[in-house]
Amino acid sequence: EALDVMVVGSCMTDLVSQAPRLPKAGETIHGHKFFIGFGGKGANQCIQAARLGAKTAMVCKVGKDFFGDNYIQNFKDNGVNTDFVGQTSDAATGAASIIVNSAGENAIVIVAGANMLLGSEELQNALPAIKQAKVLVCQLEISPQTSLLALQMAQENKVKTIFNPAPAIPDLDAAFYRASDVFCCNESEAELLTGSSVVNVEDAHRAGRELLKRGCRSVVITLGPQGCVVLEAEESASKHVPTTAVTAVDTTGAGDSFTGALAFYMAHYPTMPLEEMARRANRVAGVSVQAVGTQASYPLRKDLPAELLQMPTIVCT
Numbered sequence: 001e002a003l004d005v006m007v008v009g010s011c012m013t014d015l016v017s018q019a020p021r022l023p024k025a026g027e028t029i030h031g032h033k034f035f036i037g038f039g040g041k042g043a044n045q046c047i048q049a050a051r052l053g054a055k056t057a058m059v060c061k062v063g064k065d066f067f068g069d070n071y072i073q074n075f076k077d078n079g080v081n082t083d084f085v086g087q088t089s090d091a092a093t094g095a096a097s098i099i100v101n102s103a104g105e106n107a108i109v110i111v112a113g114a115n116m117l118l119g120s121e122e123l124q125n126a127l128p129a130i131k132q133a134k135v136l137v138c139q140l141e142i143s144p145q146t147s148l149l150a151l152q153m154a155q156e157n158k159v160k161t162i163f164n165p166a167p168a169i170p171d172l173d174a175a176f177y178r179a180s181d182v183f184c185c186n187e188s189e190a191e192l193l194t195g196s197s198v199v200n201v202e203d204a205h206r207a208g209r210e211l212l213k214r215g216c217r218s219v220v221i222t223l224g225p226q227g228c229v230v231l232e233a234e235e236s237a238s239k240h241v242p243t244t245a246v247t248a249v250d251t252t253g254a255g256d257s258f259t260g261a262l263a264f265y266m267a268h269y270p271t272m273p274l275e276e277m278a279r280r281a282n283r284v285a286g287v288s289v290q291a292v293g294t295q296a297s298y299p300l301r302k303d304l305p306a307e308l309l310q311m312p313t314i315v316c317t
């Protein structure tokens with residue numbers, strides 16, 4: 001049966017410490033809580049799409065270790081197809097050391113491990129499923145060549161692509177832009193990619209126009225509490241999509257919640273305007289920042305107001 005959303009990307013075990021602030025170099029500080037969670041940008045996006053009701057599959061690699069075994073069970077528990085989840089004894093499951101401060105901000109170090117061993121062979125195995133999927137999503141926590149190849153395979157087969165260039169690299173291969181139907185990044189990634197600062201909506205409009213010129217079909221730049229800006233190649237206007245204010249407890253993985261939700265909307269409501277999908281994805285991500293953890297904070301369908309899960313109704317009189 002055809003899939004809605006396929007994610008080719010990373011899995012990480014998140015090792016999270018909550019502390020009043022982020023430590024300085026050489027400093028030891030007391031935190032007040034530690035927990036282990038399921039993370040990695042690719043898997044996060046896949047889990048959020050699945051929780052909204054998308055039929056999903058993950059193409060990834062974990063280690064033949066305790067964290068890897070647990071991760072596969074996590075996919076199963078969330079109804080994600082694991083036919084293309086590989087396990088290797090050549091590297092450990094990816095891990096992320098995360099510190100969250102009292103403002104809900106974070107600092108993260110990732111050790112990608114097994115994620116870097118996902119390559120073209122695994123993509124070839126997944127090709128029959130990719131061809132039939134509605135949307136394919138990639139990020140940059142696996143080898144960039146693998147991400148690019150996956151996007152190109154999808155595009156050749158008329159599968160819609162979402163590329164989230166995270167974590168961003170300064171000299172991103174121009175082919176990534178051409179392979180992206182939606183190029184979706186946050187303000188700091190937009191800044192790194194364009195080389196000019198992005199701190200407000202005006203900057204985001206400018207950065208968005210610059211990224212659009214590089215050949216993607218549309219650009220979404222997320223701005224946290226300021227919502228996002230949306231630009232489409234066919235339309236001249238760059239649109240600001242504001243969002244409702246929430247009190248952030250933990251913003252880790254909020255961007256992934258947004259991207260996963262966007263993938264769900266693109267698969268389920270292909271005719272919905274991109275700005276409406278972005279408005280709804282903002283609301284989904286807004287729920288995630290109000291609870292601790294990454295995937296642990298991602299809402300399910302049943303946790304969301306019905307208006308976020310229906311096509312706007314047209315009333316005939």
Ligand code: RIB
Nearest residue numbers: 012039040041096253294
């Ligand atoms: O985007 C958030 C994610 O980044 C975390 O889950 C962590 O694993 C890192 O990959």
Ligand code: NA
Nearest residue numbers: 250288291297
């Ligand atoms: Na959260």
